[in-house]
Amino acid sequence: MVEFQTHHLDAVFHALSDPTRRAMLRRLTEGEHSVSDLATPFNMSLAGASKHIKVLESAGLVRRHVQGRTHMCQLEAARLAEAQEWLRTYERFWTSRLDDLEEILRDEDRAAAQAAELLPKPENKPRRTK
Amino acid sequence: MVEFQTHHLDAVFHALSDPTRRAMLRRLTEGEHSVSDLATPFNMSLAGASKHIKVLESAGLVRRHVQGRTHMCQLEAARLAEAQEWLRTYERFWTSRLDDLEEILRDEDRAAAQAAELLPKPENKPRRTK
Numbered sequence: 001m002v003e004f005q006t007h008h009l010d011a012v013f014h015a016l017s018d019p020t021r022r023a024m025l026r027r028l029t030e031g032e033h034s035v036s037d038l039a040t041p042f043n044m045s046l047a048g049a050s051k052h053i054k055v056l057e058s059a060g061l062v063r064r065h066v067q068g069r070t071h072m073c074q075l076e077a078a079r080l081a082e083a084q085e086w087l088r089t090y091e092r093f094w095t096s097r098l099d100d101l102e103e104i105l106r107d108e109d110r111a112a113a114q115a116a117e118l119l120p121k122p123e124n125k126p127r128r129t130k
Numbered sequence: 131m132v133e134f135q136t137h138h139l140d141a142v143f144h145a146l147s148d149p150t151r152r153a154m155l156r157r158l159t160e161g162e163h164s165v166s167d168l169a170t171p172f173n174m175s176l177a178g179a180s181k182h183i184k185v186l187e188s189a190g191l192v193r194r195h196v197q198g199r200t201h202m203c204q205l206e207a208a209r210l211a212e213a214q215e216w217l218r219t220y221e222r223f224w225t226s227r228l229d230d231l232e233e234i235l236r237d238e239d240r241a242a243a244q245a246a247e248l249l250p251k252p253e254n255k256p257r258r259t260k
Contacts, residue, residue, distance in 0.1 A: 005238050006149045013147035019136045022216075029223065077223035078234055084217040086152075091214075093159065093207035104208060105215075108135050 004086050008060065012083045015059035020044075021052050025061060028075035035064075035071045134216050138190065142213045145189035150174075151182050155191060158205035165194075165201045 015021055024038050039049030053073060056062040060079040064071055145151055154168050169179030183203060186192040190209040194201055 006152075009152065010147055010149060013143045017140055017143035017147055019140060022136075022139065025220075029220070075223060077220050080217055080220045081224040082234070084214060084221075087210055087214040087217065090155075090159070090207050090210045093205060094211040104212070111135075 004082065008079060008082055009086055011059035012061065012079050015055050015061055016083070018052065018055075021056055024049075024052060024056065024073075025075060028062065028073060032072045032074045035073060038073060134212065138209060138212055139216055141189035142191065142209050145185050145191055146213070148182070148185075151186055154179075154182060154186065154203075155205060158192065158203060162202050162204040165203060168203060 016025075020042055023042070027033060027038060027041075035049055035053060036046060038053065039046055042049065053062060053064065056073075057064055061076055063074045063076050065074070066072070146155075150172055153171070157163060157168060157171070165179055165183060166176060168183065169176055172179065183192060183194065186203075187194055191206055193204045193206050195204070196202070
């Protein structure tokens, strides 16, 4: 059986508990980015972005290296694999309740679709011509 | 593509970032337990345990119900499945680096085995007889 390093899991799950940090990781899936690149979409100061990146670094999810005068960040995915391994040990508890999960995800998809499309409420139903 | 509810993920990953809460979830895989049952192995006050359980409840990982005068807790695994789904989107980044992961896990297994067995250092190598 795989032994989990509890301090790794503490740090990884803590790093993942923030939406900005998750979005930064998502961004790094496209390739490496500078700290200021990572800060831009969040309208965030370099200091603020750097703080988040430090949390990701200390969880072992991001590696930072200096290129000329720029700090570049790179995704390190191995610790995410450890987190997934930990979650996998619970699989038998949710596979028996897949119907519940499907319903949750379907509700969420619907909510996301509605939010994205900002559907106008139909005031007059067009008549069916056929 | 599955849309993730960001506030679910915030709450689930935050709940999982604490070793006591992870141990409580592990305990609940055996079946439901009372709050005081869950507090016992951690030598923790009921108030302390209750605080942790509230974090698990608000993340949707535990359901609490009253049985007579006892508060019973039950594992709710569906939100763990959402967290795993989120992690799964990163799989391609670690499967390409499976060798690194294997090495990390092997090191951790070795460290855990050494800690558990407190192996004495061999002073004399036995000679091979054949």
